[in-house]
Amino acid sequence: MAKFLTKDIRNIALMGHGSEGKTTLTEAMLYAAKHIDRMGRVEDGNTVTDFDPEEQKRGISIGAAVAPVEWKGTKLNIIDVPGYFDFVGELFGALKVVDTAAIVVSASGGLSVGAEKAWKYAVKENVARMFIINQMDREHADFKKVLDELREMYGNSVVPLIIPIGYGPDFKGVVNVLENVAFEGTGKNIKEVPVPEELGDVIEQYVEEITEAAAENDDDLLEKYFEEGELTNDEIVQGFLKGMANGKIVPVVAVSAVNGVGVESLLHVMQRYLNSPENTSTEDVKGKEHPCKDDAPFSAYVFKTVTDPFVGKLSLIKVMSGKLTPSTSLYNPLKEKGEKSGGLFIMRGKKQLNVEVLHAGDIGALSRLQLTETGDTLCETGDNIVYPAINYPEACFSKAVFAAKQGEEDKVFTGLNRLYEEDPSIKIEKNVETNETILSGQGEMHLDVITSKLLSKFGGNAELKDPRIPYRETITKTVSAQGRHKKQTGGHGQFGDVWIEFSPIGDTNIEFEFEDAVVGGAVPRNFIPSVEKGLRENITRGVLAGYPMVGIHAKLYDGSSHSVDSSEMAFRTAARIAYKKGCTEANPVLLEPIMEVDVLIPDEYMGDIMGDISKRRGRIMGMSQVDGEQKVSAEIPMGEMAQYATDLRSMTQARGSYTAKFLRYEQVPGDVAQKVIDSAEKLEEEED
Numbered sequence: 221m222a223k224f225l226t227k228d229i230r231n232i233a234l235m236g237h238g239s240e241g242k243t244t245l246t247e248a249m250l251y252a253a254k255h256i257d258r259m260g261r262v263e264d265g266n267t268v269t270d271f272d273p274e275e276q277k278r279g280i281s282i283g284a285a286v287a288p289v290e291w292k293g294t295k296l297n298i299i300d301v302p303g304y305f306d307f308v309g310e311l312f313g314a315l316k317v318v319d320t321a322a323i324v325v326s327a328s329g330g331l332s333v334g335a336e337k338a339w340k341y342a343v344k345e346n347v348a349r350m351f352i353i354n355q356m357d358r359e360h361a362d363f364k365k366v367l368d369e370l371r372e373m374y375g376n377s378v379v380p381l382i383i384p385i386g387y388g389p390d391f392k393g394v395v396n397v398l399e400n401v402a403f404e405g406t407g408k409n410i411k412e413v414p415v416p417e418e419l420g421d422v423i424e425q426y427v428e429e430i431t432e433a434a435a436e437n438d439d440d441l442l443e444k445y446f447e448e449g450e451l452t453n454d455e456i457v458q459g460f461l462k463g464m465a466n467g468k469i470v471p472v473v474a475v476s477a478v479n480g481v482g483v484e485s486l487l488h489v490m491q492r493y494l495n496s497p498e499n500t501s502t503e504d505v506k507g508k509e510h511p512c513k514d515d516a517p518f519s520a521y522v523f524k525t526v527t528d529p530f531v532g533k534l535s536l537i538k539v540m541s542g543k544l545t546p547s548t549s550l551y552n553p554l555k556e557k558g559e560k561s562g563g564l565f566i567m568r569g570k571k572q573l574n575v576e577v578l579h580a581g582d583i584g585a586l587s588r589l590q591l592t593e594t595g596d597t598l599c600e601t602g603d604n605i606v607y608p609a610i611n612y613p614e615a616c617f618s619k620a621v622f623a624a625k626q627g628e629e630d631k632v633f634t635g636l637n638r639l640y641e642e643d644p645s646i647k648i649e650k651n652v653e654t655n656e657t658i659l660s661g662q663g664e665m666h667l668d669v670i671t672s673k674l675l676s677k678f679g680g681n682a683e684l685k686d687p688r689i690p691y692r693e694t695i696t697k698t699v700s701a702q703g704r705h706k707k708q709t710g711g712h713g714q715f716g717d718v719w720i721e722f723s724p725i726g727d728t729n730i731e732f733e734f735e736d737a738v739v740g741g742a743v744p745r746n747f748i749p750s751v752e753k754g755l756r757e758n759i760t761r762g763v764l765a766g767y768p769m770v771g772i773h774a775k776l777y778d779g780s781s782h783s784v785d786s787s788e789m790a791f792r793t794a795a796r797i798a799y800k801k802g803c804t805e806a807n808p809v810l811l812e813p814i815m816e817v818d819v820l821i822p823d824e825y826m827g828d829i830m831g832d833i834s835k836r837r838g839r840i841m842g843m844s845q846v847d848g849e850q851k852v853s854a855e856i857p858m859g860e861m862a863q864y865a866t867d868l869r870s871m872t873q874a875r876g877s878y879t880a881k882f883l884r885y886e887q888v889p890g891d892v893a894q895k896v897i898d899s900a901e902k903l904e905e906e907e908d
Contacts, residue, residue: 224295226512226581227498230490231297231538233314234352235342236324237334238280238303241354243267245324245477246287246300252408252483253289255568259480268569269300273676274669282669283642284310284524286536286567286583294491297583303334305874306666309612309645311338313523313594315345316610317538317583319495320464324352327361327387327474331369333874339374348495349470352486356384356391357476363387367472374470377463379433380426381471381493382485385416394474394482395419396489397426398456406479427456433469434459465495497581502540504597505606510541512580518542519605520598527642529677535586536567537598540607544578551601555591558601562588594644614879615647615660616865619667619684622657628681633657635678639670646670653768654688663865689859690813691896692885693762694771695806698723703798705790716790718743718751719778722802728771728811728885732759735775743779743791750788751776754795763803764810764893765900770885772803810893811885813858819868820849821876828871836860837889855883859892 234242244259247267251259260266265276269285281302289296299314315321321342325335335351342349353366363384370378385393385402393404395415400423402415415423434456435445441459445451451459463469473489475482501509502521510519524536537544550559565572565585578584592598599605621636623629636648636659646667647660661667667684674680700721707714725733734752743751759769779794817838821829829852830840838856845851856864861880868876888896 222290222295223575223577224579224582226514226579227496228294229297229497229579229581230294230320230494231299231318231497231581231583232320232322232490232494233284233299233301233311233318233347234322234324235301235311235314235334235338236303237326237332240303240324240326240329240332240334241477242303242324243270243281243300245352245354245475245483246298248477248480248483249289249296249298249487250287250568252480252487253291255289268571271570274672277672278669280304282307282310283526284314285569288566288568288583289487291487291491295582296487296490299583304665305334305337305869306661306663306669308337308662309643310524311341312610312612312645315341315347317521317523318347319497319500320348320350320490322350322352322490324354325366325370326358327353327356327363327366328358330366331373336373336875343467346467348464348467350464350489350494351378351470351472353472353474354477356474356481357388357479359388361388361391363474370472376429377433377468378470378472379430381430381489382473382475382482383419383422383426384474384482385419391476391481394485395423396485397423398430398453398460403482403485406481408480410480410484430460431456433463437463437466437468461493464493465499500581502607505608510605512541514543514580516541516580517603517605518544518548518600519603519607520544521607522592522594522596522598523610525594525641527638527677532562532588533641534565534567534572535589535592535594536583537586538583539578539580540597541580541605542600543580544584545576549600550586550589550598551603552592552596552598553604553606554596557591559589559592559598561586593641610644612645613662613877615645615662616878616880617663617667618658618660618687620651620654620656620687621659621671622683622685624681624683631678632674632680632682635674635680636670636682638678639673643670651687651690653690656687658687659684663869686862689896691765691767691888692728692770692811693764693767693808694728694769694811695722695724695803695808697807699802699806701798701802701805703794703796703801705793705797706785707790708785713782713785714787714790714793715782715785716747716787716792716794717780718776718791718794718798720751720755720795720798720802721775721777722799722806723773723775724806725771725773731768731770731772732756733773735773737775737777738779742781743776744781744786747781747786747788747791748776750791751795754792755799757792758796758799762808763800764808765897766904767810767900769803770811774799810888810896812888812892814855814883814886815858815861815880816883817854817856817861817878817880819852819854819876819878820846821852821872823850825872825876826850826852829868829876832867832871836864837892856880857886857888858882859896 287298323338395402435442497512501511519540520537526534595609623632705716762769838854842853
């Protein structure tokens with residue numbers, strides 16, 4: 221592969237909603253640039269960027285994949301990003317290393333939720349944007365309608381650059397309105413043709429819009445435009461490039477990925493008008509800027525990791541500054557250790573192409589790094605350059621994960637940890653209360669893919685179940701109970717006798733308090749710690765449904781002993797008897813965890829969301845405006861939120877998001893409590 225200098229590199233993420241043709245468009249660009257002999261099809265599972273067996277099986281993109289396209293002396297590092305919301309974590313890594321987000325929308329479907337979210341994330345990461353109106357060959361394709369929709373949403377910064385000749389089945393070519401050239405033909409049979417006369421008025425209008433947008437990005441150009449009413453083509457291009465660089469111009473390109481119409485013009489736009497990393501710099505965690513230049517100290521950012529039990533680990537990187545060669549010394553400042561790579565590559569899908577050097581701004585891969593993870597920085601020893609980590613969205617869909625067969629636990633949990641290296645948007649944690657391992661992700665499909673990969677890659681057959689809710693139990697009145705344990709076995713017997721008063725503390729954040737109120741030696745001093753130990757051992761299992769007891773004060777105030785038969789074990793047993801008897805009589809109640817939930821939604825979904833929260837026994841605590849959206853703050857029982865991520869996505873057409881954190885415990889209503897108790901009894905019977 222040719223060596224490309226920083227000025228000849230473009231880093232572009234293809235983003236947008238699922239099934240709007242990003243992978244097919246990547247394929248079409250590779251075909252137009254003669255990197256592949258024939259275009260693969262997503263349906264056939266033979267595209268360059270959908271190479272994972274799970275992608276081929278499901279017919280959707282699951283992981284971000286790099287496909288460098290060489291076009292007329294420029295290297296376009298295309299990153300094909302999944303559009304399905306369950307795999308949104310892949311988008312966050314890609315946005316850390318690209319200079320332009322190319323947002324794909326359908327010519328027949330128009331602006332989608334996925335496109336809206338892609339725009340929002342790109343703006344947040346300060347990445348330039350462009351729109352690609354794909355599927356122009358489809359019935360009901362309407363470039364003008366979609367363009368108007370985009371401009372209504374995002375303003376006059378959205379300008380048409382490549383417009384269609386014909387719509388739907390009649391889509392046969394495109395016009396570059398800035399350069400006033402037209403092309404017709406499909407695939408590799410593209411030829412320049414005269415600009416259609418019937419498009420003259422439309423082109424004139426669009427050129428005027430582009431000229432105005434270009435002038436607004438340069439004071440000198442704006443002054444000249446006001447004075448003379450026009451700019452030269454070179455001046456328009458000058459303002460256009462400046463506007464692209466600062467995100468104030470968003471070009472729109474018409475294309476059909478399936479038949480290749482407009483693909484070469486799209487490649488030309490990417491090469492001619494999109495940002496190069498040449499004049500950029502990146503701020504590290506200490507606030508220091510690192511220019512993207514070959515003569516700067518070396519640093520690279522790991523934006524994705526691919527794990528394979530046979531090939532090993534591949535770390536996809538962008539060279540943020542300096543140059544990288546196979547002999548460059550690598551140091552991971554976060555791990556405070558040096559690294560040794562097995563090779564330096566360019567990735568095209570799963571294909572590894574050896575390279576001798578990557579210049580500043582280029583994207584490639586290092587193999588077999590031992591310690592380095594996604595989000596880490598590599599630099600030379602002594603530089604200690606660290607770039608900000610990737611802020612993945614909060615995992616919001618959780619299941620308890622078990623080995624499907626006894627004895628396979630090691631395969632399952634070792635494999636899960638390996639998959640976490642590949643996809644840090646999942647979360648794996650042990651719930652010490654329920655003794656379950658909880659696997660969390662972005663949705664049901666996300667976890668389904670993880671478990672499928674676990675089996676195919678690492679032989680770990682996992683089973684997912686709803687996590688147990690960590691209920692609690694407490695008492696609501698004060699009672700006294702005797703615990704008497706007497707057993708004669710022929711030799712020394714066992715004898716322990718205690719009177720304990722159980723009372724509610726009133727604060728369930730306090731698990732247990734023990735008070736020694738014995739007078740006169742009714743219970744010998746050396747056995748009192750045993751009474752406390754017996755109580756602490758048993759409050760872990762409540763008297764209603766076996767959940768831990770909290771908020772209990774136990775006062776030992778009387779008892780008796782035997783000079784020969786009393787022992788520590790006997791008094792621990794007596795304490796257990798008193799506990800069960802006393803707490804059963806003290807009006808025990810079930811407590812449930814209450815979550816503090818913040819839901820972000822567009823205004824139009826307010827009614828549905830508030831009604832749904834009420835159905836979940838939730839309470840609305842407040843509402844406020846955040847970044848143009850409504851934030852609904854609520855308190856909802858954890859037991860009512862098992863499917864909330866899926867339900868919220870359904871109610872809001874995937875526009876809604878939420879965060880939740882534990883707030884406190886509250887008493888469970890009687891009818892709900894009885895269901896929990898019945899379920900616990902049934903589970904205990906099954907385990908027996």
